[in-house]
Amino acid sequence: xxxxxxxxxxxxxxxxxxxxxxxxxxxxxxxxxxxxxxxxxxxxxxxxxxxxxxxxxxxxxxxxxxxxxxxxxxxxxxxxxxxxxxxxxxxxxxxxxxxxxxxxxxxxxxxxxxxxxxxxxxxxxxxxxxxxxxxxxxxxxxxxxxxxxxxxxxxxxxxxxxxxxxxxxxxxxxxxxxxxxxxxxxxxxxxxxxxxxxxxxxxxxxxxxxxxxxxxxxxxxxxxxxxxxxxxxxxxxxxxxxxxxxxxxxxxxxxxxxxxxxxxxxxxxxxxxxxxxxxxxxxxxxxxxxxxxxxxxxxxxxxx
Numbered sequence: 001x002x003x004x005x006x007x008x009x010x011x012x013x014x015x016x017x018x019x020x021x022x023x024x025x026x027x028x029x030x031x032x033x034x035x036x037x038x039x040x041x042x043x044x045x046x047x048x049x050x051x052x053x054x055x056x057x058x059x060x061x062x063x064x065x066x067x068x069x070x071x072x073x074x075x076x077x078x079x080x081x082x083x084x085x086x087x088x089x090x091x092x093x094x095x096x097x098x099x100x101x102x103x104x105x106x107x108x109x110x111x112x113x114x115x116x117x118x119x120x121x122x123x124x125x126x127x128x129x130x131x132x133x134x135x136x137x138x139x140x141x142x143x144x145x146x147x148x149x150x151x152x153x154x155x156x157x158x159x160x161x162x163x164x165x166x167x168x169x170x171x172x173x174x175x176x177x178x179x180x181x182x183x184x185x186x187x188x189x190x191x192x193x194x195x196x197x198x199x200x201x202x203x204x205x206x207x208x209x210x211x212x213x214x215x216x217x218x219x220x221x222x223x224x225x226x227x228x229x230x231x232x233x234x235x236x237x238x239x240x241x242x243x244x245x246x247x248x249x250x251x252x253x254x255x256x257x258x259x260x261x262x263x264x265x266x267x268x269x270x271x272x273x274x275x276x277x278x279x280x281x282x283x284x285x286x287x288x289x290x291x292x293x294x295x296x297x298x299x300x301x302x303x304x
Contacts, residue, residue: 044283051277056270068277079278082255086285089173089256090237097177098233101184106214108185109192123186125179134246137175138162165253172254176243180236184229191225192218227297234289238282257282 017025051068055061072079104122108115125133140147141161149158162168195218203213241258244250250259257278264275 047276047279047283050273051280053273055272057272058270061273064273068274069281071274072277072281078255078260082257082260083281085169085255086238086240086257086282088169089176089240090234090289092173093177093180093233093237094230097180098184098229100177101181102188104181104185105188105192108189119185119189123182126182126186128179130176130179130240130243131246133175133179134172134243137172137243138247140175141171162247163252168247168253172243172247176236176240180233183232187225187229187232188222191222195221223297227294230293230297231290234286234293238286238289257285 050061052063052065053061054064054068104118108119112118128136138146141149143149143158143160143163146158146161148161149155152159160167161171199217199221200213203217208216239258240256241250241262244254244256245259245262248254250256250263261275261278261282264271264278
């Protein structure tokens with residue numbers, strides 16, 4: 001009798017999916033996969049293929065091999081400044097804005113007075129699109145009744161914060177960081193709230209001060225958050241477009257790869273093959289930074 005019960009239990013445990021189960025599973029998995037392929041991977045693969053062609057979007061597609069990439073590197077003057085600006089944008093967000101967001105998260109996590117107010121205020125820019133942030137930058141930095149020039153009483157000889165190519169990129173990066181800091185702060189604040197208080201107590205018992213406790217105990221436990229923040233920082237830096245386009249259409253010192261892609265694909269030139277080559281370069285940069293960062297983080301987690 002016990003043997004029969006065991007056999008019946010085993011059969012129940014190996015119950016096969018019915019046609020309805022398979023249909024539901026196929027719909028739940030199939031539709032998101034198809035949408036992902038159609039919206040993301042399809043255009044990505046198409047861009048890679050078109051980057052080796054010359055096409056204006058209407059006529060015939062002509063295979064040109066690596067000619068687009070050669071022209072991009074040697075005969076397109078704004079390409080290398082755009083690459084430099086993107087890398088500078090990434091360095092600014094990664095080395096200044098992100099650590100500052102972590103610093104604010106630590107302060108709020110320690111329970112300073114009015115922490116709820118600070119948290120809400122610092123997070124508020126995150127709900128704004130970068131295009132809106134660009135319009136705010138114009139209101140603050142503009143030469144005609146801009147807030148800063150008005151406070152400095154520079155009506156006769158105002159500082160051209162957005163027109164001067166030596167200044168405008170730095171000013172726009174500050175405004176982009178204003179939005180990025182709030183996002184990073186919320187992510188790190190959530191990570192800090194999940195840290196086991198007993199770890200801090202054990203470190204204090206062992207004689208560790210606040211700085212040692214954070215860098216040797218707390219920060220290593222934030223590795224999953226570090227991965228998320230690192231990936232988001234790379235994406236935010238390399239996909240930046242709307243804020244510079246809202247200011248001066250990404251020209252006169254604000255050239256970015258995303259702007260060059262738009263100018264070539266959607267602009268009057270309609271050089272879709274050439275614009276696709278720029279998109280592939282941007283994709284390569286993005287994947288290179290993200291994959292390298294993830295490998296380093298996963299290797300560090302494995303070594304621990």
